[in-house]
Amino acid sequence: MTRRLRFFNTLNRRLEDFEPIEEGQVLLYTCGPTIYDFPHIGNYRTFLFEDVLRRTFRLFGYGVTQVQNLTDVDDRTIQRANENAVSLREFTDGFATAFFEDLASLRVEPAEHYPRATDYIPEMVEIIKRLEAKGHTYRSDGSIYYRISTFPEYGKLSGVRPEKNLAGARVDVDDYEKENARDFVLWKAPKEGEPVWETDLGPGRPGWHIECSAMAMALLGETFDIHCGGVDNIFPHHENEIAQSEGATGCPFAHTWLHAEHLVVEGEKMAKRVGNFFTLRDLTERGFDPVVVRYLLISVPYRQRLNFTFDGLHVASQAIDRIANTLRRLENTPSSDGADGLLAGIERFGREFREALADDLNTARALAALHTLLRDVNSALDGEGISDAARDALGRSFDDADSVLAIFPRAAAGVGGDDAEIDVLIDERIAARKNKDFARADAIRDELAGKGIILEDTPHGTVWHRE
Numbered sequence: 001m002t003r004r005l006r007f008f009n010t011l012n013r014r015l016e017d018f019e020p021i022e023e024g025q026v027l028l029y030t031c032g033p034t035i036y037d038f039p040h041i042g043n044y045r046t047f048l049f050e051d052v053l054r055r056t057f058r059l060f061g062y063g064v065t066q067v068q069n070l071t072d073v074d075d076r077t078i079q080r081a082n083e084n085a086v087s088l089r090e091f092t093d094g095f096a097t098a099f100f101e102d103l104a105s106l107r108v109e110p111a112e113h114y115p116r117a118t119d120y121i122p123e124m125v126e127i128i129k130r131l132e133a134k135g136h137t138y139r140s141d142g143s144i145y146y147r148i149s150t151f152p153e154y155g156k157l158s159g160v161r162p163e164k165n166l167a168g169a170r171v172d173v174d175d176y177e178k179e180n181a182r183d184f185v186l187w188k189a190p191k192e193g194e195p196v197w198e199t200d201l202g203p204g205r206p207g208w209h210i211e212c213s214a215m216a217m218a219l220l221g222e223t224f225d226i227h228c229g230g231v232d233n234i235f236p237h238h239e240n241e242i243a244q245s246e247g248a249t250g251c252p253f254a255h256t257w258l259h260a261e262h263l264v265v266e267g268e269k270m271a272k273r274v275g276n277f278f279t280l281r282d283l284t285e286r287g288f289d290p291v292v293v294r295y296l297l298i299s300v301p302y303r304q305r306l307n308f309t310f311d312g313l314h315v316a317s318q319a320i321d322r323i324a325n326t327l328r329r330l331e332n333t334p335s336s337d338g339a340d341g342l343l344a345g346i347e348r349f350g351r352e353f354r355e356a357l358a359d360d361l362n363t364a365r366a367l368a369a370l371h372t373l374l375r376d377v378n379s380a381l382d383g384e385g386i387s388d389a390a391r392d393a394l395g396r397s398f399d400d401a402d403s404v405l406a407i408f409p410r411a412a413a414g415v416g417g418d419d420a421e422i423d424v425l426i427d428e429r430i431a432a433r434k435n436k437d438f439a440r441a442d443a444i445r446d447e448l449a450g451k452g453i454i455l456e457d458t459p460h461g462t463v464w465h466r467e
């Protein structure tokens, strides 16, 4: 079976066959959240793309070491902690917990490491010292800056080339626009109201970009396979990470750079002032199951802009119901000896699902392959039935699909109890019909219908599904 995967590498601007540094292993760095607020659904679009990426590698037989950092010191976290008059750690801890809760409800497979920036200050200091020794830096008013003219490859990721006449021009803020390509801050001088670390560099605190360089190299090594983020990370954040890391080590930082496109809401840029800004909590409060949000966010291939709409959420919800109903029908239908007609569809699914994912994570095609399989299953249930052999093969296909997509129903507390109660009522209805007590049989059907449970009397017996 092929292990060949292709990705669009932002660094070289083309589709490339993935070649790991170490056979069968993937070293993956994914920029994590800045824990000063609840992440919005655009952030989760990126985090879910990364989840599908790591799950795809595992389906293809790779081992994965993923690092996702938590930015717990930067301009924004400090500002918000001060506004709330609590310590930086106390302030960010709450949002770290909320982030992990969101990941669990979105069924994100945990990364191997979740480093927090404030736990890696010595590693940051070490890189800055190496950069100083190689002449990539200068000091001004107690801060240390990266002189981008000393790194001729600056701009190779983003295509943003600094203008020659900007010598000496610099930025102190963590995030800035492309037109401001200039020397950026590595270490910030102490300032009223900001946390201070006493280090070999002098007192101060790190700039944002050096944090990811330090955590990535500390946990994955100086060179690793894949670095991911959203397209808005390409400049300045990832461009600066490359300049810092490769400037210090002299060797390539990440071989492959993957970036998820923007998400818009109902066709418009998401913004708090427009009222179309959503966190996961905003959606669950409106009654949407997080797995429905997951479905919608992974349904569009990561390099395409995703238009998030409430219609889209309803369509996602129906798609998930279709999976649940098919599984339910399957469970409630006895096997039919020799009914192997489904095996061809199962085989085709296995091929198409893997091909779609191997092609730069084409999740839309992977989902289409799954829905074709579900249609085939329902046709078989309407017709000749499904043999034990086909049922086993189908189970393996569903396991593969769910290992990457994670959208299948999960046994949850209470659900089993509900199902047992439904089965008791169905048995009672069968007994009533045998006794020609049709009034009682109809009453049971109506009672179940009131709970959204639809009964079907088939040649294979009575089966039920949710509306």
Ligand SMILES: [Zn+2]
Pocket (backbone or CB within 6 Å): 030, 031, 032, 212, 237
């Ligand atoms: Zn980062």
